[in-house]
Amino acid sequence: MLNKSTIKTVLCAVLASCTTSLDSTHQRAPNGDERELYDIVLQLDAVLFEQGFNQCNMERIKDVTAAEFEFYHDLAGTNGSKASFVDSLDRSVCDNDYRAHRRLLPHTMVVFPMYNGDRLYGAIQTATHEFYAIHPDGREELTDTARLFTLWIKTENGWRMQRSFSYDHVSY
Secondary structure: OOOHHHHHHHHHHHHHHHHOOOOHHHOOOOOOHHHHHHHHHHHHHHHHHHHHHOOOOHHHHHHOEEEEEEEEEOOOEEEOOHHHHHHHHHHHHHOOOOEEEEEEOHHHOEEEEEEEOOEEEEEEEEEEEEEEEEOOOOOEEEEEEEEEEEEEEEEOOEEEEEEEEEEEEEEO
């Protein structure tokens, strides 16, 4: 018998595969309230990656990550908690002989609002991003591209990343 958490995870993965398989001609442009939500998620993405990942600032990553966070990676497996996710990033991203750098491909980002009746409680973010190794001599090397699927939840303390999937990695 599948537990509730496993069912939620499977449903999120199915939704991720469906929403990110759409090509850009089927993506809808945000307007009105959706534009505001798009901008919020874009800002959250910047905190997570520009301030956190790219600067190895684990405190900024903790700031936007829910206590019940789960992360799924198609090559590196799962991190079932916020603490293991942050620890894994600290070891894999910040402890290298190069500086890891992530770039969002903005034209690929789509944000879907999540409602409970008329109350906005979350947002789904899908996008493609690139990862680079910036070597001590300044040379940038594209190492991977991947897709992401992130569930952001609106809490009394602001928006928090609750589930995230990183998949369809292509190494160069």
